[in-house]
Amino acid sequence: MTAECNSIFIEEIVEFLNYFFVVERFAASERGGVYLPSLRPVRRLGLALEPGLQLQKWANSQNLDALFLHRPWKLETEQIPPEIGVISYHLPFDECLTMGFNPRLAQVLNMSNLEVLGEKQNRAIGMIGEIPTQSFTHLCSCVTQVFGGQEQVHPPIDNDVTRIAVVGAMTDALVHEAAARDIDVYITGQLRQPALAAMRESKMGAIAIGHxxxxxxxxxxxxxxxRERWFSLEVVTFR
Structure with missing residues (x-):
């Protein structure tokens, strides 16, 4: 088999990610894809959240062929090496791989019997699931291990936790819906002030991990x- 047949190009990565993120659910302007095109074969792909001075130094040192940016809007072409292709997905990435209906995260948290919590434009905002019975302290420890920390904690009335919600937003309506569906702990990015009164009224606890x-x-x-999709692709992540 020729080297050309084994080569990976930016369009192939985008085709795969379009399928992975199910981008047809989103408006055309929000689907993402190729941000800066390139004909260069991709052997090393860098992943980062956004442009910046530190990213520029990192990209120059990593011998990258292409770059994935979650928020690319402030990128200036001189910030990256020449001929580097750039891929970007914002909303699809947020909804599929952060807080929301995220089956991969559900597996990590040992959630089962997943249900949708809340919808926006016919897309799930969050998920509800059962977990093995554990204390709130144990759940907090697990969440800290998964995400590397947390920002705020609101303990529940009852210490035993069996049902949790992982939600990409926190509103009065979502908190009330979670409480009505017997959720013990509400996990989200940030505890929003307008919804805290509803949280205090309920018996639920809450964990904010930080966006x-x-x-x-x-x-x-x-x-x-x-890495699962391409054996030969080297993927490096900027932190």
Whole structure:
């Protein structure tokens, strides 16, 4: 088999990610894909959240052929080596690989019997699932191990936790819906002030991991997905 047949090109990666993220669910302007085209074969792919001075130094040192950016809008072409292709997915990445209906995260948290919690434009905002009975302290420890930390914690009335919600937003309506569906702990990116009154009224606990931590978890997961798809692709993640 020729080297050309084994080569990976940016369009192939985008085709795969379009399928992985199910981009047809999103408006055309939000689907993502190729941000800066390149004809260069991709042997080393870098993953990062956004442009910046540190990313520029990192990209120059990593001998990259292409770059994945979650938020590419402030990227200037002189910030990356020449002929580097750039891929970008924003909303599809957030909804598939951070807080929301995220089956890969559900596996990590030992969630089963998944159900949808909340919808926006016919897409799930969050998920509900059962977990092995454990204390709130144990769940907090697990979440910290998964995401590398947490920002805020609101203990539940009852210490035993069997049902949790992982949600990409926190509103009064979502909190009330979770409480009505017997959720013990509500896990999200940030505890939103308008919804805290509803949280206090319920018996639920809450864990806010921080939006950036959820994105970093998504990048690490995406790196694994890409390595599973292409044996020869070297994937490096900027932290």
């Amino acid at each position: 950036r931590r959820s994105e970093v978890w998504g990048l690490r997961t995406l790196a694994g997905v890409l």
